[in-house]
Amino acid sequence: SQTSYGIDTERLSETNLTASLAWKWSHAKNLSTSIWGTLIDKDKNIIIVSSTGLYKYTADGESLWNRTDLMGSQMPVIMGQQLFTMQMMSAIMHAIDLDSGEDVWVKKVGPSTGLEGDMVEAYNGVVVAAVEQFGPMDNIGVPARRAIGVNASTGDELWSYTPDCGIWNIMALFPDDDTVNIMDMCGGV
Numbered sequence: 001s002q003t004s005y006g007i008d009t010e011r012l013s014e015t016n017l018t019a020s021l022a023w024k025w026s027h028a029k030n031l032s033t034s035i036w037g038t039l040i041d042k043d044k045n046i047i048i049v050s051s052t053g054l055y056k057y058t059a060d061g062e063s064l065w066n067r068t069d070l071m072g073s074q075m076p077v078i079m080g081q082q083l084f085t086m087q088m089m090s091a092i093m094h095a096i097d098l099d100s101g102e103d104v105w106v107k108k109v110g111p112s113t114g115l116e117g118d119m120v121e122a123y124n125g126v127v128v129a130a131v132e133q134f135g136p137m138d139n140i141g142v143p144a145r146r147a148i149g150v151n152a153s154t155g156d157e158l159w160s161y162t163p164d165c166g167i168w169n170i171m172a173l174f175p176d177d178d179t180v181n182i183m184d185m186c187g188g189v
Contacts, residue, residue, distance in 0.1 A: 023061030037075050039083070041098055047083065049075060054085070056101060065101030070094065074113070074129070079122040079152060086120050088113050091131050093120075093155055107155035114144030114167065121172035125152045128180055134166030143168045147182050163188055 025048055034051040041047065045064060048055040053068035054076070076085035076096075082104055086093040091110035094103055110131025121128045130144030143166025149158045165186035173181045183189050 022059075023057075025055070025057070025061070036073070039076065039078055041078055045098075047076075047078075049073060049085075054083075054096075054101075056098075067096070067101055075119045077120050077122045077127075079125075079127070082152070084120050084122050084127045084152065086113065086118075086129050088115065088118075093127070093129065093150065095127075095152065095155065105155045107150075109148060109150055109155065109157065110146075115142040116144065116167075116169050118144060118167075118169055119171045121170075121174075122152060123172075123174040123180070124177055126150070126158060126180070127152050127155075128170070128172040128182070130167045130170035130182075142166075143185050144170060147172070147180075149180065 036049040038049065039047040044059045046057045046059065051072060053066055053070050054073060055066045056064040058064060070085065070087060072088040073085045074088055076083050081098050083096040083098055084093065089112055091108055091113050093107050093109045095105045097104050109129065112133050114130055114133055118130045126149045128147060128149050130147050132145035134143045134145040145166060146160055146162040147167060147170060148160050150156060151158055163184035165184040165188065167182060168185040170182055175181060181189055
C-alpha cells in the first residue's frame, strides 16, 4: 500500500499557511536544548525529541506527557502503539507506551553505543539499533561496532551483525518483511 504523507491537496488549498503558527514549543525551563527531531503518531500527536528529553503534544499544542528522565536519547521510532528509543552511551533501550508515556520494558542491550547520533529503527516486530564503540574518539566522533535486532515485545536480542568497518549513523532500511539493510562507514551494505 502507498502511504500518504502530509495534508491532502484539497485541505491544503483552503489553508493559509502564512497567517500564523498554531502553536510554538519552547523548553519549559527556558534552557538551551538541541532538538534531535520530531515524530507524529497516527492520532497526529507530536513527539519532540531533544537533548533534555521526550515531549508529547496534541496537534493543538496541549501537553500529553514528557520524559525528562530520557536525556540524551537517540532518535526514536514508532511501531504500533509504542515508541522505541535508546539512551546514548549507556545502550539502555526503552519501549514506551504512546498513550501513557510509561515504560513497557527497559533493557540494557549492549555495553555502550557509538557517539554518532544514531537512529533506532523498527519493523515487523524487530527493533534495530547500533551498539558498542568502534575505535577511539576522533574529531568526527565514534562509530558503533555492531548492529543488533531486538524483539519489540521483550527487548531480547534476536541477532547481531558486526561489519568490518564501524557503523555511522545507523539508519536501517527494510526492503521486505525478512530483510534489513544497514551501511557501514566504508560503504558496505
